[in-house]
Amino acid sequence: MDISVSQIIFGILAVMIVAFSVMTVTTRRVLRSATYLLFVLLATAGIYLMLDYHFLAAVQVTVYAGGILVLFIFSIFLTSHAGDKLEKIPVKKTLAGITAAVLGIGVCLYVVLKNGIKITEAVSGGEIDMKHIGITLMGTEKYQYLLPFEAISILLLACIIGGIMIARKR
Amino acid sequence: MFDFKVLTQWIDQSLRALNLPDFGVLVIELVLVGIALLAAYAILAIILIWFERKICAWFQCRLGPNRVGIFGLLQTFADTIKILLKELIPINNNDKILFYLAPFIVILSSMLSFGALPFGKGLQAIDFNIGIFYMMAVSSLGVLGVLLAGWSSNNKFSMIGAMRSGAQMVSYELSVGLSLLTMVIFAGSMQLSQIVNQQADLWFIFKGHVPALIAFLVYLIAGHAETSRGPFDLPEAESELTAGYHTEYSGIQFGFYYLAEYLNMFIIAAIATTVFLGGWQPLHIPGLDGFNHVMDYIPTPVWFLGKAFFCIFLSLWVRWTFPRLRIDQLLHLEWKYLLPLNLLNILFMALIVIFKWHF
Numbered sequence: 001m002d003i004s005v006s007q008i009i010f011g012i013l014a015v016m017i018v019a020f021s022v023m024t025v026t027t028r029r030v031l032r033s034a035t036y037l038l039f040v041l042l043a044t045a046g047i048y049l050m051l052d053y054h055f056l057a058a059v060q061v062t063v064y065a066g067g068i069l070v071l072f073i074f075s076i077f078l079t080s081h082a083g084d085k086l087e088k089i090p091v092k093k094t095l096a097g098i099t100a101a102v103l104g105i106g107v108c109l110y111v112v113l114k115n116g117i118k119i120t121e122a123v124s125g126g127e128i129d130m131k132h133i134g135i136t137l138m139g140t141e142k143y144q145y146l147l148p149f150e151a152i153s154i155l156l157l158a159c160i161i162g163g164i165m166i167a168r169k170r
Numbered sequence: 171m172f173d174f175k176v177l178t179q180w181i182d183q184s185l186r187a188l189n190l191p192d193f194g195v196l197v198i199e200l201v202l203v204g205i206a207l208l209a210a211y212a213i214l215a216i217i218l219i220w221f222e223r224k225i226c227a228w229f230q231c232r233l234g235p236n237r238v239g240i241f242g243l244l245q246t247f248a249d250t251i252k253i254l255l256k257e258l259i260p261i262n263n264n265d266k267i268l269f270y271l272a273p274f275i276v277i278l279s280s281m282l283s284f285g286a287l288p289f290g291k292g293l294q295a296i297d298f299n300i301g302i303f304y305m306m307a308v309s310s311l312g313v314l315g316v317l318l319a320g321w322s323s324n325n326k327f328s329m330i331g332a333m334r335s336g337a338q339m340v341s342y343e344l345s346v347g348l349s350l351l352t353m354v355i356f357a358g359s360m361q362l363s364q365i366v367n368q369q370a371d372l373w374f375i376f377k378g379h380v381p382a383l384i385a386f387l388v389y390l391i392a393g394h395a396e397t398s399r400g401p402f403d404l405p406e407a408e409s410e411l412t413a414g415y416h417t418e419y420s421g422i423q424f425g426f427y428y429l430a431e432y433l434n435m436f437i438i439a440a441i442a443t444t445v446f447l448g449g450w451q452p453l454h455i456p457g458l459d460g461f462n463h464v465m466d467y468i469p470t471p472v473w474f475l476g477k478a479f480f481c482i483f484l485s486l487w488v489r490w491t492f493p494r495l496r497i498d499q500l501l502h503l504e505w506k507y508l509l510p511l512n513l514l515n516i517l518f519m520a521l522i523v524i525f526k527w528h529f
Contacts, residue, residue: 005193031321035268038314054300058307066310070340073317077333130299130360 006050013050016043025097028086034072041065052127171452171466175292203295207285211433216246218432221479222486229490253428256421261323264418268322273419273426275315280430280437282308287440288362290450290470301362302354305441306347309396312434313339316405319427320415331414334497335398335405341504345392348512352385352519353378353445356528366449371456373448377529381519386446388512390484393438395500397431400489404497439481443474447481450474 017040024036041064048057089097140146181202185195220235220243227234235242261269283305288294298304313336320332356378357365368374375382395402406414416427443449450470454462495503522528 005196029265031318032265032268035271035318054298054304058300058303062303062307062310065314066307066343070313070317070336073314073321074333074336077317077321077329127299130303 010047010050013043013046016040017047028088030080030084030086031073031076034069034076037072038065038069041069054127055130055133171291171470173292174290174470178292207281207295210289211281211284212429214436215429215432216250218436218482219246219249219428221482222432225483225486226490229487250425253425254422258421258423261418264324265322268318269418270423272315272319272322273423273430275318276312276430277315277426279308279310279312279315280433282311283437284433286362287437288366288444288449289474293450293471294363297361297363300360301365302350302360302441302445306343306350309434309437310339310343312430316415319419323415323418325418327411327413328415328417331405331411331417335415337497338398338402338404338500339396341501342392342395345388345504345508345512346396348509348516349385349389349392350441350445352381352512352516355516355519355523356382357445358523362444362449366444366451369448369451371454372529373446373451373453375446378519378522379528381515381522382446384511384515385519386442388508388515389442389446390481392504392508393442394485394488395504397434397438397485399431399435400485401492401495402500403494404500435482435485436478439478439485440474442481443477447477448473 020036020039020043024033024040027033027036041060045057045060045065048054048060136144137149138144138146182195182199185198190198223245224234224242235245238245238248285295286298286301286304288297316335316339317332320328320330320335323329353365353374354360356374357368359365359368365374369377375386378385394400398405405411406416411417416424419427450473452462452465452468452470452473454465
């Protein structure tokens with residue numbers, strides 16, 4: 001059998017993602033769940049690294065693992081106690097969850113298997129230069145993304161101001 | 171200047187000459203790099219602890235460690251062996267998994283950034299295109315370990331320490347990032363090797379004059395706060411919180427936090443060195459060719475470590491001089507002074523780059 005190093009690494013990352021995702025939703029301690037989610041996010045960053053898309057990997061780590069997860073943990077700190085456990089999920093809900101998950105896998109598999117070759121063609125471009133990403137993000141020509149970038153910034157600004165307004169009312 | 175690529179390529183070629191499969195060569199090289207980095211990590215920590223104790227003693231008009239070995243040089247080795255032999259005390263009623271996991275997250279984060287530092291010409295394990303951004307990304311993971319430690323200790327002092335540390339690290343990360351971005355604008359690249367190479371004729375702190383100097387000062391202050399030492403050591407304020415988030419840890423688990431704290435100090439100093447003080451580049455002054463040539467004879471890792479230890483000295487100086495801040499003063503300093511200053515500084519730097527006012 002001929003297995004390359006990248007296939008082994010991919011295997012490890014994939015097993016990590018699947019195992020920790022399942023643990024995230026099955027554990028009954030909410031902070032542990034957040035920690036398992038951290039590993040899922042880090043393994044996803046690992047997959048981006050494997051695809052030579054270093055920028056996206058770093059964004060994944062800094063935004064999700066370093067930012068959003070810290071927010072999650074902070075909000076868990078403020079709302080629950082150390083010994084707290086979540087209630088057991090009733091069998092009906094578990095079954096519904098499993099069905100939804102299986103259906104989701106089905107849809108994903110259908111899409112991937114149907115378009116699989118196109119995806120491998122799209123991602124096998126080698127490492128993308130940071131300068132190229134910057135110019136694409138900030139350019140105004142065809143296939144450049146200044147307008148969506150600015151639209152999202154305004155949306156975020158509105159969210160921040162809204163957050164301050166809500167917090168100030170108290 | 172000796173290029174360490176000669177050495178690494180020689181290792182690579184002699185491994186390939188053994189007729190191993192590519193896979194085997196890769197694994198052996200990865201293990202070698204890992205061992206080298208881990209050894210450097212541990213030895214640097216030992217040296218730093220000794221250095222700190224000596225400097226601290228100097229500021230307080232004492233002698234510091236002077237019994238074990240010459241100048242007390244073997245003192246930290248003895249301390250390391252002692253901490254390795256200490257019992258790990260298990261504590262009741264806590265979340266065991268998270269409690270044991272937390273020190274590893276802290277170590278992982280500092281090890282990941284340590285691994286990508288350029289220590290000398292050709293002495294860099296991995297040279298990412300996004301170098302500085304990668305550094306910022308992985309060093310932001312450390313705060314998670316601190317938060318988990320505080321929570322899983324099930325102890326109010328640890329918890330308060332963790333909350334303080336979370337607020338502190340998240341806010342000061344902004345200033346660290348923005349001051350580094352100022353220099354990224356100046357360099358036009360995020361790749362560490364390119365940033366270092368551009369400083370061959372003159373270091374960035376001289377080239378970029380005013381804004382570079384402001385960015386350097388802001389970076390030193392914010393970076394110092396990131397490592398939660400000196401006047402910013404609220405997360406482990408011993409007079410209020412016993413030892414903050416690592417109160418419940420004993421033996422080598424506590425040792426991990428201690429190790430990570432010292433190495434984070436080194437990493438902050440090393441990034442300051444790389445971005446502002448020319449990395450491993452010798453001191454070159456345009457026009458003085460003889461002087462520049464003499465400087466080239468000093469090996470590049472010596473330049474790198476020398477500059478890094480100079481930055482560490484500055485940080486220790488601050489640490490043993492100023493009294494601890496209150497939490498509100500700490501957050502005021504960041505959000506009301508450093509952040510606006512930083513944003514203006516970025517604008518200033520952009521103008522300087524556009525109009526080419528730099529050297």
